Amino acid sequence: MQRKDRVRIEAGQSLLHAFRLSTRGGSRRVLAGCCNTPLFLEFSGGHWLSLYGLLWPASERPAVEMRTMVSDLPDASALPDDVPNLKTRSLRVYARLMTAWIAMGFRSPRIDVAGDTHA
Numbered sequence: 405m406q407r408k409d410r411v412r413i414e415a416g417q418s419l420l421h422a423f424r425l426s427t428r429g430g431s432r433r434v435l436a437g438c439c440n441t442p443l444f445l446e447f448s449g450g451h452w453l454s455l456y457g458l459l460w461p462a463s464e465r466p467a468v469e470m471r472t473m474v475s476d477l478p479d480a481s482a483l484p485d486d487v488p489n490l491k492t493r494s495l496r497v498y499a500r501l502m503t504a505w506i507a508m509g510f511r512s513p514r515i516d517v518a519g520d521t522h523a
Contacts, residue, residue: 405452406466407504408513411444421519434517451505451512472497 413420420443422432435442445454457465468487474480475491483489490497 405454407508408451408453408515409508409511411453411455411515413515417516418518420517422517424520432517432520434515437519446515449512451508452501453515470496 416436416438419437420434421437422434424432430448431445432448433442433445441459442456443459444456457468460466470488470490471483472490472493474483474489477483480489480491
């Protein structure tokens, strides 16, 4: 997860496509239309994006600090124990989200996407 004010699309913004599960869906998944590569997941009104981390070269990828919702996995015991593996969302997650939103001046920058499709 990254703050929206720290994410920028440097090229190819016109090639982005958003997919929603319904016209009133609270989230959209955005991918590059040229190659169908998923880029991020965005929640309506959220000030953060869930980015697909493996898109970055390993040397530039932000370090994983925690994993959340591992109770959704069939076998969470297969995960490494290099960072906390939280079964559900924790107070720590919400505190970090609130701290980031305060630092952003309670803003939620808009990320424009040309194509918006309802699946």
